Amino acid sequence: MHLVPAPREFQPAPAGEAPFVLGPGTRVAADAASGTTARWLSSVLGAATGLPLPPAAAGEEGTVTLRVDERRAARGPEAYELTVDATGVLIEGGGPAGVFWGAGTLRQLLGPAAFRRAPLHDGPWTVPPVRVVDAPRFRWRGMLLDVARHFMPKDGVLRYIDLLAAHKLNVLHLHLTDDQGWRIQIRRYPRLTEVGSWRARSRIGLGDAAAWDERPHGGYYTQDDLREIVAHAAARHITVVPEIDVPGHSQAAVAAYPELGNTDVVDTSALAPWDRWGISRNVLNVSDATLEFYENVLTEVLEVFPSEYVHLGGDECPKDQWRASPAAQRRIGELGLADEDELQSWFVRHFDRWLADRGRRLVGWDEILAGGLAPGAVVASWQGYAGGVTAARAGHDVVMCPEQHTYLDWRQAEGPDEPVPIAHVRTLEDVYRFEPVPDSLSEAEAAHVIGVQANVWTETMDSARAVDYLAFPRLAAFAEVAWRPLPPPAERDFADFERRMDAAHYARLDALGVEYRPPSGPRPWQRRPGVPGRPREGRPPAR
Template identity: 70%
Template structure:
């Protein structure tokens, strides 16, 4: 059946048996299945042209509805389904139809995504191509995810992605059973969320005058201004659209580093006794930036006001505050920062950064939310020294940060750059566009194991999930984002969902064979993925300098 991600248990009836969907096939949606029902009517209805009329009511009083003449697609919630709320069972009976039963509403939705795959690649189109017979192979599936956090980071700060593009990626995530969208909303190169108390964040911080083409060694520039931001209503719409697909949106507001766009808008946020912050604009190039937030009470109040509005937009439990790549040179040179270190009885600038992180960790916890930060939030003091129990670490520089966090009792999202940074190049050839770092192939991603060796069972349980990160410094269009994300995101989705064997024991040949069918699904969805044979002529970027490195990544 070529399903991706592969289900936990599959039992086909026979190679020949199937159920045929017709215009008379009814849809019986039980309590708790409204989102899956709405999605099925909207998307499968559009692709097949079938009306899916409601199931006829029972004429026998209590009991099941009458069987529809064309069979029935039944959606139901049953909390006894194994695998928890996201688990599901899918049964296709040639005589009676399709039944999708989820442990919760999310499980029903994921089961309907599997049904879409069983219908073939044309079920991924927006309109029927021609009159045809829609057949579902007779089978019984039982499935549930391995991880609760199956994430994708979209970096909309470096290159802005218009709202429709975010909707499209939410649809692509749903098709692959990914359930966390991490929106990287602020950075040195742009501020993308409307904050009504501080309008200059978008008036000034949402656009830059020009953009470096390639990485720092490049001498090329795109002289067009680049910008854009989401209004609060835009983001509420994105959150609602995601929720309809059982996807949680996690916002990231970077601090105290990666903050030059905010300083350009409000110069008093920077280290004014070290440099003329009023002369700073939104950063036009890439790399770790020395212009960081000043560690003042005024800065803390400013970001509390920012986060107050962020919490009103994003109802999910997690809020990401960045916390990574914060150079300390300006704090060392700043009299204000040095006084602050003494006032707080801190040892050094590293503990000063830890103080800022702990401040917002406690601030979020008092409001019923959980802080997420890159692994640097463990620096300047151990995890036991001040982070709340709910603070969660995103481990990106390899596995060490995640291991340390899990051993300290903190939840972890594994997203090591060595394995799941999808801006890294996909092959070693000269035609790869803007080659970055080491080669990470489709097979490399398929063999990624999120839970590192050496953890006890209790510690391993703190690895709540994994995430692939799409950093967009050199991804300046939706077409380029597609090329870097796919097909590797399909392999990542299987790693995040399926309980696979050890990396060296995985059936790469079988996955590669299933991908041949999946490429047709991606074609139907209009995804401009990297072909297995290499980039197409228009996917290349000749002359644009990246930063390729030879050999495998250090941790491999």
């Protein structure tokens, strides 16, 4: 039935068995735990079909019934079973999330037109008789959306939440701060958005040959905007994980509050949010005042985001200013640390404890391993597999997101037509064949790989159309890797995945308005002739 991601078990009914027909009399019944999903299903299918789909009592014939069933819970809260016959549809989940994912499968079974916002025809709307038994492989199935380099307005973020839900992805990692912009309102420190949320100009492309876009670029989310984003995601069983990057990637914050920088070695009063791409050398100082500043920032972040996980970056922090800073060197001596790597570890450990005291968990990029890993930290392994393997063997949870497999800003093909080509080629098939858990891990160590994540970095993505082009269709392949337990990479059936994409899923993306990269290559308006990238030759290492 061309489902994406493919379910674990799919059992069509014997030939000749009648389908279920949605019509004017069709109702939706739900238990108390499934009410939010029932309202969502009636909303999206009602818009697509023009049918009212009002609520009903359980047990009525001709209904779509949604309920949590403890028998399904043995396979996890996101497991579900969907059964369709001529009398109705029954979706039973191990928990409310399982019911929601089952409802998403029902939507796919109705055909691509079920993803439209208005009916294309009067019907009939039929669901084939079938039984689907399904559950995800990983509990963290995420996508990072970088809104710091290029701001995506709130409606665009809400749209991407819907796209994640359509692919059974359940984590949106919002990269809210970086050298080039600060995107979250902090009431105690208004200059973070007054100064830090916009830059005077931006580079177009990468490298020395890149030109300038002289338009100011900026934007930020109010705390109410973010509460709306969190609520929209929660209704779709998606967790929004905020990222506040420290101690590097912090020039926008230092521009807003110069005292956060290393003022004993650089004049931070002249700084502005960075207008280039790369890694700024202007990092935070390590004073008690800076720690207090970010504790106050995080206090407001925790009020907005209920997520158990809070990402604090910890990556790509140049140590030059700390090496030159008498204040940083005194701090190293006072704490009895060996070097600047241990100083960064001390900084990260401080916030690990601070978050743990408030019932939250710190997530950081794999650089937080240097100098000693904070006790409760989760490692997001982006520099290949090595950091994740080290962390898992030490008993730490890991989210695998190695750049050579999951960075969706990397180019999708060879050739001059790919817009702003970055790094190595990562085709749709490359992403589909990604195996998140190295076979070098024991079973107990592999259990610490709690999930996988695709990262969408937006230095070269200055519009929603550009994000769509680079994210899709590769995000659909990634979603199947994240959801479905698969055999070793050599045995993955990419031909079957392509068949399902061609038969239905590209049409679903069309219905959703996604401007994906066609299999034949970019459309004329998707190219960026003359805009330089930074391509690399050959293939990246597999591990």
